[in-house]
Structure formats: C-alpha cells, structure tokens
Amino acid sequence: MSNRPNRRASASARVAAAQAQSRGRTIWIIVGVAVVVALALVIAVAVTGSDDAVEGGGPSPSGGTVVPSGDLSQGTVDVTGESLPGLTRGASTDPAVGQTIPTVAGESFDGSAISIAPGGKPKVVMLLAHWCPHCQAEVPRIQQWLDANGMPSDVDLIAISTSASASRPNYPPGDWLRGEGWSVPTMVDDGEGTAIRAFGLTSYPFFVVVDDTGAVVFRTSGELSETQWEALVDAARTGIAPAGGGSGESSPAG
Amino acid sequence: MSVDTTSLFFALLALACLLAVTAVAVGWLVWSVSGRLPALTSIREDLGRAAVPLAWLVALVATLGSLYFSEIADFVPCRLCWYQRICMYPLAVVLGIATFRRDRDVRVYVAPIAAIGAVIATYHTWIQAYPPTGGTSFCTLDAPCTERYVWEFGFVSLPLMALAGFLFIVTMMLLARTTGGARSVDVANALRAKEERELVNGRR
Numbered sequence: 394m395s396n397r398p399n400r401r402a403s404a405s406a407r408v409a410a411a412q413a414q415s416r417g418r419t420i421w422i423i424v425g426v427a428v429v430v431a432l433a434l435v436i437a438v439a440v441t442g443s444d445d446a447v448e449g450g451g452p453s454p455s456g457g458t459v460v461p462s463g464d465l466s467q468g469t470v471d472v473t474g475e476s477l478p479g480l481t482r483g484a485s486t487d488p489a490v491g492q493t494i495p496t497v498a499g500e501s502f503d504g505s506a507i508s509i510a511p512g513g514k515p516k517v518v519m520l521l522a523h524w525c526p527h528c529q530a531e532v533p534r535i536q537q538w539l540d541a542n543g544m545p546s547d548v549d550l551i552a553i554s555t556s557a558s559a560s561r562p563n564y565p566p567g568d569w570l571r572g573e574g575w576s577v578p579t580m581v582d583d584g585e586g587t588a589i590r591a592f593g594l595t596s597y598p599f600f601v602v603v604d605d606t607g608a609v610v611f612r613t614s615g616e617l618s619e620t621q622w623e624a625l626v627d628a629a630r631t632g633i634a635p636a637g638g639g640s641g642e643s644s645p646a647g
Numbered sequence: 648m649s650v651d652t653t654s655l656f657f658a659l660l661a662l663a664c665l666l667a668v669t670a671v672a673v674g675w676l677v678w679s680v681s682g683r684l685p686a687l688t689s690i691r692e693d694l695g696r697a698a699v700p701l702a703w704l705v706a707l708v709a710t711l712g713s714l715y716f717s718e719i720a721d722f723v724p725c726r727l728c729w730y731q732r733i734c735m736y737p738l739a740v741v742l743g744i745a746t747f748r749r750d751r752d753v754r755v756y757v758a759p760i761a762a763i764g765a766v767i768a769t770y771h772t773w774i775q776a777y778p779p780t781g782g783t784s785f786c787t788l789d790a791p792c793t794e795r796y797v798w799e800f801g802f803v804s805l806p807l808m809a810l811a812g813f814l815f816i817v818t819m820m821l822l823a824r825t826t827g828g829a830r831s832v833d834v835a836n837a838l839r840a841k842e843e844r845e846l847v848n849g850r851r
Contacts (some may be wrong), residue, residue: 424700432659
C-alpha cells in the first residue's frame with residue numbers, strides 16, 4: 394500500500410511546499426511597502442507642488458502687504474549715526490536705553506528702498522535669521538496676531554532679515570517669509586551684518602522698541618509669547634519698557 | 648523635485664517607519680497577552696523572513712537620503728549628523744550582502760550598531776526640538792547641530808528621520824531571530840542534502 398509514501402522524500406517535499414506557500418504570503422509585505430512609498434511620494438508632490446510659488450506683494454489679512462517677491466538675500470545697508478551697543482543677555486540694565494537709533498537705509502527682497510530712521514511714529518524693529526529655529530517659531534506667531542488684530546496704525550513695524558546664508562536651513566529668507574504670509578516691511582541685511590551691529594544684536598530673534606523721538610525704550614532677544622509681543626507694541630506706544638521684560642529662548646548670533 | 652518635496656517625502660517615510668515599529672510593538676504585546684495567537688505567529692514568521700531585506704531597504708533609503716541632503720541640497724552635516732551617518736552607511740552594505748546570502752544571523756552585528764545610532768539620534772532629535780539656550784558642546788558655528796534643516800509637521804527633523812530608520816532596523820533585527828517554523832530554509836536544505844547522500848549511497 395502506498396498510502397505511507399517514502400517518509401524522507403516527503404519531508405523535504407513538505408518543507409518545499411511550506412516554503413512556496415510562505416513565499417506567497419510575503420507578497421503582502423512587498424505590496425505594503427510599495428504602497429507606502431508610492432503614497433508618500435504622491436502626498437509629497439501634491440502638497441509641496443501647490444505652494445511652491447508664493448506671490449509676494451499681495452494683500453495680507455492683516456491689512457498690510459505680503460513682503461515682495463525677489464531673490465535678494467543680501468542687500469546694501471547704509472548706517473548714519475551712532476550704532477547701539479551690544480545687548481548683554483541677563484544684564485539688569487541696557488546701556489542703549491535712551492540712546493537715539495542710527496538711520497539705517499537698505500533695500501527689501503525686490504531691491505525696493507526701505508529705511509529705519511529716528512522720528513515719526515514709534516516703532517518696533519525685529520531682526521530675524523532664516524535659519525534660527527526661534528525666529529521660525531516667532532514669525533508665524535506674530536503674523537497670526539497681525540492677521541487677527543490688523544497692522545497697528547500708531548506703531549511702525551519693521552523687520553530685518555540678517556545673516557542669510559545659502560548653506561544654512563530654510564534658505565532663501567524671502568521664500569520663508571512669503572510662505573508665512575509675512576506682512577511686516579522687511580529690509581535685507583548685507584553680508585557683513587551691518588544692520589546687526591547698528592542695533593547691537595547678540596542673539597536671534599532680536600527686538601528694538603523705539604519711541605516717537607527715536608530713542609530706544611527697550612531691547613530684548615528670544616522668542617516672545619503673544620502677551621509679550623503685545624506688551625512690546627504697547628511699550629512703543631507709551632514709551633515705557635514692559636515690566637519684567639523677559640522673553641523666551643534665543644539662538645546665539647553667528 | 649524641490650528640496651521641500653523631498654523633505655516631505657522622507658518625513659512621510661520616517662513616519663511610516665515609526666508606525667511600523669509601533670505596530671510591531673503592539674502586535675508583540677497582543678501576541679504575548681493573548682497566549683501566542685496563531686494568526687499573529689504566522690504574521691511574525693512572514694515578517695521574520697522579510698526582516699533583513701526590509702531593513703536593507705530602509706538603510707539604503709536613509710543613506711541615499713542623507714547623501715541627497717548634504718550633496719544636492721547642500722546642507723552642511725553637523726558633528727552629531729556624522730556620528731549617525733557612521734552608524735547608518737555601513738548597514739546599507741552589510742544588510743545588502745545579508746539579503747543576498749539569506750543570512751539572518753547578521754542581526755547580531757547590525758542590531759548593536761543601529762541601537763548606538765538610535766541613541767545618538769534620540770539626543771539629536773531632543774536638542775533640535777528643544778534647543779538648549781546655552782548651546783551644546785557639539786555645536787560649532789559653521790554647522791550648529793541645533794539648526795533645523797528640515798522641520799515637517801512641526802516635529803519631524805532630520806535626526807528624527809534617522810531615529811525612525813534606526814528603530815525600524817533594530818525592530819527588524821529582533822524579528823529576524825528565527826522561530827521554530829521559520830528555520831525551514833536551513834531545514835529543507837539539510838534534508839535535501841541528506842536524502843541526496845543516502846540515494847547516492849544506495850541506502851533506502
């Protein structure tokens with residue numbers, strides 16, 4: 394009777410059959426991996442393809458204008474007047490308070506002229522670097538506030554994009570700010586950091602509050618919460634430095 | 648393809664890796680609690696068989712991705728990035744050889760390297776997510792390791808991608824451990840050799 398076939402031969406046959414079956418079962422793994430990779434590719438292309446070209450110069454929900462298109466990441470900067478001393482982090486007094494800011498003339502991302510000068514409305518000057526994580530976190534926070542509350546009519550806001558470098562993340566700065574819908578008029582610093590020295594920046598982001606006579610009210614660096622940002626704008630209006638004055642973490646200049 | 652697109656692509660792959668690691672961990676938990684559910688045992692065996700090729704695929708994509716970011720996107724790798732690269736690049740070769748040799752014992756060599764990489768990547772992920780105010784001793788001015796070259800979904804950085812890759816490879820190496828049934832390749836080969844020997848010897 395052959396219902397008990399050769400045991401040895403059938404052992405290898407059984408294993409071979411099991412192997413063939415298992416090869417069939419690994420198909421789900423191969424298909425799964427292929428689906429995941431294809432899906433990631435499709436999503437990545439679909440999501441980033443649509444917002445690649447952010448048009449600058451258009452209207453912003455804040456009532457202002459989105460920073461202009463243009464690939465300038467370093468401009469020419471002219472400083473007349475005395476530069477502010479560097480801000481020592483943690484120091485109890487800031488030697489720059491009361492000092493008149495220098496006149497800083499430069500250009501925006503499209504080469505259009507933009508300048509910061511004493512007098513006129515009180516102002517808040519912010520210095521940003523495209524690669525600084527705290528600046529990357531701060532910009533959308535301020536823009537959200539501006540979109541909700543509108544650009545202040547009694548305080549001038551001016552930003553300066555500094556320390557731009559093609560070998561650092563989030564380059565070019567213009568693309569970054571347009572992507573955030575940034576509606577604060579922005580000057581482009583030169584390659585030597587002339588604007589940085591003019592305002593005495595020591596770490597990013599850096600804020601200088603100036604009253605209507607052009608005198609420094611308050612300087613601070615580091616991320617600001619929404620409340621701290623509001624206090625900063627109020628300080629420009631009143632000419633009185635915010636109590637406490639502190640701010641969050643910052644990136645060292647360099 | 649722009650750097651934005653590629654960054655998002657790699658970020659999604661990293662999330663898929665993390666998801667897979669989580670799924671395996673949950674599966675393992677259910678398997679041990681449920682008293683070794685046969686369905687899960689069978690999936691585990693399938694995965695064990697595919698573990699080395701899957702790990703190779705991830706090591707290869709991670710290596711190519713890393714080279715893309717430094718050579719094409721021109722991001723300057725920081726010191727911590729280099730240590731992670733040291734752990735990842737050899738795996739792309741070693742796991743490739745193991746895939747073609749069907750050598751699941753490679754797990755013994757690969758798992759420790761991937762685990763070291765995972766530890767460095769964890770630290771690097773941490774300081775990119777929460778940059779220390781005073782900087783770190785690893786940070787140099789030309790390539791500070793706290794710089795977020797990639798920051799997708801508000802948390803996926805380059806070191807998080809590396810971490811996902813290392814964790815996936817470690818997980819696959821754990822799965823590559825053969826279970827009873829999964830030794831079939833070796834068993835089959837040994838049986839066949841034995842049968843052939845016996846046939847030649849004329850013994851039945």
